[in-house]
């Protein structure tokens with residue numbers, strides 16, 4: 047099973063595909079070239095042989111026509127006979143000469159003399175045509191040439207010369223060449239494969255370096271970033287990997303920081319409660335009022351612990367995916383009125399004036415619970431971090447266009463220093479820790495607000511001047527974009 051999957055992995059590997067490519071690109075053309083050349087060799091050699099023999103046959107046919115050869119094959123034509131014999135010896139063949147009565151007057155094999163020969167080719171040649179045929183199975187060329195006296199203006203065919211020559215030596219040559227070509231091809235293929243494999247191993251080495259580097263980083267030894275500069279592609283992969291690595295490190299650090307912040311924040315009320323309980327325990331004779339005061343303080347700490355836990359739970363809910371959004375069509379004007387109504391008692395207590403200004407009726411597709419949390423935090427902060435001279439105010443205004451609704455929460459409060467503006471959305475960040483704690487802040491409110499707004503595909507911006515006030519601008523799409 048393991049062997050099989052290893053084989054499969056090899057087949058799927060880039061190495062295997064490159065080797066295959068090199069083999070296809072080198073071996074295939076060589077094989078095609080070889081077989082092509084060898085195959086064309088036979089037809090080319092045969093056609094050269096045909097034209098050679100035909101030329102000589104035509105010359106001899108002319109000589110036969112101008113001599114007494116067809117009527118008298120005695121000594122006077124011995125010279126022509128010798129030439130015909132020589133032609134058949136050279137080309138390993140046979141020549142037959144037929145006169146106009148289809149009678150064989152000369153046969154180099156001396157087998158069929160005086161016999162009559164009537165064949166399709168002979169009849170055709172009597173009409174003045176030279177016919178050449180190649181028998182590729184038995185390896186010989188057969189030709190019939192008309193014997194015509196070149197001086198005769200009528201062009202009368204006096205007879206026909208039949209010549210057949212063997213092509214055995216061409217075939218022999220071809221098989222010799224084929225053998226040689228096969229040997230050369232085998233050597234070439236072996237060399238191609240050998241050097242191909244070496245080259246491919248060299249080629250994919252940087253990729254191994256990349257995976258080795260990732261492995262080392264994962265195991266925690268070696269360099270803390272990936273660097274393989276062999277190819278542009280490996281440089282790109284390394285850059286992307288290093289970017290991902292550093293963002294993961296940042297995430298890891300912030301997670302660790304978050305965990306330690308959570309532990310710290312949860313421990314603080316517990317420590318206070320322990321101190322309060324210990325001190326009351328160490329005073330067995332303490333008056334009842336003191337007990338009541340201490341118990342009141344302990345209750346406050348319990349409330350605080352509960353608030354931190356609730357905020358943390360809200361934050362965890364916000365961290366979930368978009369699939370957890372419970373989107374319904376909500377009347378935003380009514381929603382805002384409800385929120386402000388709920389916050390009115392706190393505003394009254396702080397002597398802060400709460401004003402709502404709605405420019406038009408607005409309905410939008412939102413997650414009501416999450417949006418309520420976001421808006422409540424903003425307005426509550428406006429009240430909490432306001433002036434305490436009874437002159438403070440928080441203005442909430444609502445407007446919309448065809449695409450978004452806009453919420454503005456303006457206050458006349460203490461403001462946020464410029465250097466803190468980028469940090470206020472961080473979990474547990476508070477500009478003035480002790481002041482925030484005093485007024486019951488956990489440092490999680492704006493983190494929840496921002497997550498909620500981002501989950502609605504919206505945006506939040508803050509403008510603030512210390513001592514004058516703060517403005518939060520929120521923009522949320524009317525239709526939820528999945």
Ligand code: ADP
Nearest residue numbers: 427428431461476477482487488489490491492
């Ligand atoms: P908290 O629970 O402390 O209010 P938040 O996340 O809501 O936490 O706010 C983070 C910090 O930003 C607050 O501690 C406060 O210092 C500052 N802040 C938020 N809103 C305002 C505001 N309207 N005016 C002044 N400071 C603000």
